[in-house]
Amino acid sequence: MKATIPAAMITAPGSGQGKSMVTAALARLHRNAGRKVRVFKHGPDYLDPMVLEVASGQPVYQLHPWMTGEAECRWRLVEAAQDADLILVEGSMGLFDGDPSSADLARLMGIPALPVIDARGMAQTFGAVALGLASFHPEVPVRQVIANRIGSRRHGEMLRDSLPEGIELLGAIPRNDAMSIPDRHLGLIQAGELEDLDQRLDAAAEVLAEVGLDGLPLPVTMEAEKPAAPPALLNGVRIAIARDAAFSFIYRANLDLLQAMGAELSFFSPLTDRALPDADALWLPGGYPELHAAALAANQPVLGAVRNHYLAEKPMLAECGGLMACVEELMDHDGQVHKMLGLMPGRASMAGRLQALGLQSLNTDQGQLRGHTYHHSRLETGWQPLARTRKVAGTEAEPVYCRGGLVASYFHGYFPSAPELVAGIFRGQAFRPLTDKEPDHA
CATH class of the missing domain: 3.40.50.880 (Class I glutamine amidotransferase (GATase) domain)
Incomplete structure (x- = not known):
């Protein structure tokens, strides 16, 4: 089975850059535009998928070349692409952190990596970080980045000017309370505990729309075989x-x-x-x-x-x-x-x-x-x-x-x-x- 669909891996240089909320806000933005959005999460995580399900209105599954297996990663994405308009995959930690990393999954599926970089307290070094991510692995292209938590329009212009040739600033997200979500010792607060989560997500989606992050990523072609049905070992249990x-x-x-x-x-x-x-x-x-x-x-x-x-x-x-x-x-x-x-x-x-x-x-x-x-x-x-x-x-x-x-x-x-x-x-x-x-x- 084969499918072609706009897709992106939302990643970052490390944890705490804001990629979870950016992924959720992107999902809600495109859902509000009438698109069917399927979101996946790289690695073992329970809390982010709860928020992503509310944001997209669709089920969220884990993808991890070791834990779930490469064949299942391929099948989940191709199956979702049969009737979706957009696929987003939220990475874990930094782009190249872990084994297998988010970069490994992006390379396996041919999905472009789209780093979210926290730009607080940063000017021209933003370009150096983007260049490092883009040049670290030849099979993991980074052609666009998102600047997060910028302080002003001028700050965003400085970040754009710092980027080397071949890397585009897709959007610069201002500091905004709408782009945050409470957390505790194991991660994000559970989606079911946030009574105003839908309102938070709609507000975050509006922030992204205002900075021009409402476009679709480039299409990706993926292929996979449908897995065999598991044995009926629990009939009637x-x-x-x-x-x-x-x-x-x-x-x-x-x-x-x-x-x-x-x-x-x-x-x-x-x-x-x-x-x-x-x-x-x-x-x-x-x-x-x-x-x-x-x-x-x-x-x-x-x-x-x-x-x-x-x-x-x-x-x-x-x-x-x-x-x-x-x-x-x-x-x-x-x-x-x-x-x-x-x-x-x-x-x-x-x-x-x-x-x-x-x-x-x-x-x-x-x-x-x-x-x-x-x-x-x-x-x-x-x-x-x-x-x-x-x-x-x-x-x-x-x-x-x-x-x-x-x-x-x-x-x-x-x-x-x-x-x-x-x-x-x-x-x-x-x-x-x-x-x-x-x-x-x-």
């Missing part, structure tokens, strides 16, 4: 999934895979619901249980239902925030201790700084589950892990605890990377971790 302000870190692709394998999905809120849906298996994904620990601890009916599910040795997956809810106690940022599910002995305690970050994999006899870790809490437990993830990049590997039907870890998995393993977890089937000397089953 009912999976209840926690989803609310405390448990919200869920990849769309994970839900798609479970349904494609035949699972029946239902959702519940551990914060407000009084009972679980009828289910054969349970999934507690990551999120912010530390911000809602008091409300979670007070909802004894649903906590009791989860305990009964565990005591019946039914399958249960707990990822990161879900793991934190499984222990006896959770200590929040203020030092307050809250009673949790008590399925595992020990305590999860919020720390003053990041405790783990990076790409990881869980290698087993049923497949290699790829994903990442990113958390600000520490776990103390007497349980010994059945397995440990393998560090691909970043901090140390994460323990994976298995007891009864429970599989719990700080590790976030990308389910399509290992369908057989994921189906086995939700069916309560044991897996065997591979040693470092054994070959991976990718």
Whole structure:
């Protein structure tokens, strides 16, 4: 399958340059102009896609040549291009940061990189930064840049004059409160918590329109093969999934895979619901249980239902925030201790700084589950892990605890990377971790 569509990779020299809000504002600008915009996010990220979905009005999927695989990157983009008018991909960190980097994805798909450069406190050096990005890799062309947070019209003119031949200033965005969005320790505030998000996005889109950023990027031709359907390994299996302000870190692709394998999905809120849906298996994904620990601890009916599910040795997956809810106690940022599910002995305690970050994999006899870790809490437990993830990049590997039907870890998995393993977890089937000397089953 082949498609040709205007597309751009919105990137930056590094984090904090404003690319997330620029991407969201561009999506809203073109959506308001009547175009169908599909947005994707490079790398493991839950929070930016929430905002990008509101901005575009369309589902947002992750693209990462290692985590999701190159073939899936190609297919997601080509599939989206069948009925979209524009594709935007938000990069992660700086253009060349990480392995694989945003630049690697741009090169794989032939999508031009469009850096957003924070120009505060910068004049002619702006041109040097743009030239460095443009000349760093011969297969990653940079022909246009966006200046962000400029101080005046004259400032924008100085930046334009600083650019070398062959690099155009596509637009210069002034400092404006509309171009910001609140954040917290794990990233942006969740989209569902911002009651005025639509108004913020419309205002940001107007800012971009005023500086001439309403044009379409050049068309890109892409080609991909449609993947084979996954095996129907979860036919008739009912999976209840926690989803609310405390448990919200869920990849769309994970839900798609479970349904494609035949699972029946239902959702519940551990914060407000009084009972679980009828289910054969349970999934507690990551999120912010530390911000809602008091409300979670007070909802004894649903906590009791989860305990009964565990005591019946039914399958249960707990990822990161879900793991934190499984222990006896959770200590929040203020030092307050809250009673949790008590399925595992020990305590999860919020720390003053990041405790783990990076790409990881869980290698087993049923497949290699790829994903990442990113958390600000520490776990103390007497349980010994059945397995440990393998560090691909970043901090140390994460323990994976298995007891009864429970599989719990700080590790976030990308389910399509290992369908057989994921189906086995939700069916309560044991897996065997591979040693470092054994070959991976990718």
